Amino acid sequence: xxxxxxxxxxxxxxxxxxxxxxxxxxxxxxxxxxxxxxxxxxxxxxxxxxxxxxxxxxxxxxxxxxxxxxxxxxxxxxxxxxxxxxxxxxxxxxxxxxxxxxxxxxxxxxxxxxxxxxxxxxxxxxxxxxxxxxxxxxxxxxxxxxxxxxxxxxxxxxxxxxxxxxxxxxxxxxxxxxxxxxxxxxxxxxxxxxxxxxxxxxxxxxxxxxxxxxxxxxxxxxxxxxxxxxxxxxxxxxxxxxxxxxxxxxxxxxxxxxxxxxxxxxxxxxxxxxxxxxxxxxxxxxxxxxxxxxxxxxxxxxxxxxxxxx
Numbered sequence: 001x002x003x004x005x006x007x008x009x010x011x012x013x014x015x016x017x018x019x020x021x022x023x024x025x026x027x028x029x030x031x032x033x034x035x036x037x038x039x040x041x042x043x044x045x046x047x048x049x050x051x052x053x054x055x056x057x058x059x060x061x062x063x064x065x066x067x068x069x070x071x072x073x074x075x076x077x078x079x080x081x082x083x084x085x086x087x088x089x090x091x092x093x094x095x096x097x098x099x100x101x102x103x104x105x106x107x108x109x110x111x112x113x114x115x116x117x118x119x120x121x122x123x124x125x126x127x128x129x130x131x132x133x134x135x136x137x138x139x140x141x142x143x144x145x146x147x148x149x150x151x152x153x154x155x156x157x158x159x160x161x162x163x164x165x166x167x168x169x170x171x172x173x174x175x176x177x178x179x180x181x182x183x184x185x186x187x188x189x190x191x192x193x194x195x196x197x198x199x200x201x202x203x204x205x206x207x208x209x210x211x212x213x214x215x216x217x218x219x220x221x222x223x224x225x226x227x228x229x230x231x232x233x234x235x236x237x238x239x240x241x242x243x244x245x246x247x248x249x250x251x252x253x254x255x256x257x258x259x260x261x262x263x264x265x266x267x268x269x270x271x272x273x274x275x276x277x278x279x280x281x282x283x284x285x286x287x288x289x290x291x292x293x294x295x296x297x298x299x300x301x302x303x304x305x306x307x308x309x310x
Contacts, residue, residue: 001166004029004069004091006084007076008039008060010131011101014139015073016058017044018170027069028060029087036060038134045136068093071163074100074111077261078272081110088115097155099147099163101125103191103257104272105184105280108150117152121160122180124187128251130260140254144173148180185229185236186243192274193222193244195258196294199268200301202259206252209245218244220290225277231284258298265305270298 003026005015012028019026028044030036039060047053072091076084081102088098092115099121100107108120126143145167149155160176167174177183194205197214201207209215222240229236261268274291281288 001025001070001162002068002093003027003166004066004072006030006063006072006074006087006091007080008035008135009075009077010129010137011125011127012073012075013044013058013131013135013137014046014127014129015075015101015170016060017046017054017056017137018172019166020056020058022170024166024170026058027066028058029063029066029091030060031063031084031087033062035134036062042135047132047136047138049138049140063087063090066091068096070096071166072096072098074098074102074107076102077267078102078104078107078269079267081107085111085114092119095119097121097159097163099123101145102272103269104188105276106272112152117150118154120150120153121147121155121163122150122184123147124180124183126187128254130255142173144175146175146177146180146183148177148183150181182229182234182236185225185232185234186238188273188277189222189225189229189236189238189240189243190247191256191258192225192277192291192294193218193240194247195256195268196221196270196274196298198256199258199262200297202263204252204259205248205254205256209248217290217294221274221277221294224281224286224288224291228277228281228284228286228288231286232280262301267302268298270295270302274298 005012006029008030016028043055043057045055097119101123125145128141130138164174197218219241226236258268275295278288278292
């Protein structure tokens with residue numbers, strides 16, 4: 001199967017490298033010609049905390065140069081999805097499938113506006129991977145990749161099983177799920193609670209439970225996510241505080257993706273996380289004051305990047 005991975009960030013580079021190592025016909029896709037040239041020349045370097053370093057060539061192309069693919073994986077940041085989705089008609093073969101492996105909500109809706117929902121799949125990842133520089137990633141720990149079909153998708157269970165087998169061959173822990181929407185909201189609960197507070201305070205995940213004022217806000221944000229999910233008819237029954245504590249303890253040294261973005265001066269994914277919770281809560285009549293406040297604070301932080309003092 002010919003595979004296109006859109007976005008040479010942390011997850012995109014890991015996917016490209018892993019599929020290439022497994023002998024798959026994979027193409028890393030980017031919109032910037034200068035970065036395409038750089039990645040073609042240097043390849044992708046993967047490092048582990050133990051000091052192991054590997055460098056592999058991974059084909060990198062502009063969207064117009066790839067050709068039709070059986071699988072297109074969207075791995076860009078959420079705020080880039082609308083622009084990246086414009087490449088889907090060029091990349092998707094007539095019976096090709098598109099899979100979003102992104103944080104938050106709204107990504108599949110952007111993709112569906114371009115190619116419809118029928119061939120789309122949702123996925124979530126728990127991969128401890130950090131982008132260190134262009135084409136250089138630190139892979140700290142392997143988590144699951146979970147794939148499933150949301151309402152509107154007509155992708156069959158056997159076809160999803162083929163994709164799961166593809167990820168397994170590339171060395172990932174992967175499984176299908178008929179409850180992918182609930183799992184997406186469970187991850188959203190975690191991200192909405194942890195990411196904005198760690199980004200604002202510039203602390204690793206493990207520090208958050210030790211800061212009572214911040215921790216109460218994180219738990220309140222996660223509790224609002226559960227309330228909105230339940231209003232949508234999703235069975236999100238885990239205790240939000242216990243869920244956040246479990247993740248903070250398991251990833252104590254990790255810097256959240258939002259903290260990494262803030263430290264690098266990049267736009268955050270706040271609108272696809274807490275912003276989506278606030279918007280969907282408002283539509284359903286569910287109060288989400290903490291998520292609304294965190295959204296405004298992170299938007300202000302994003303807007304102030306040029307004005308910050310060191």
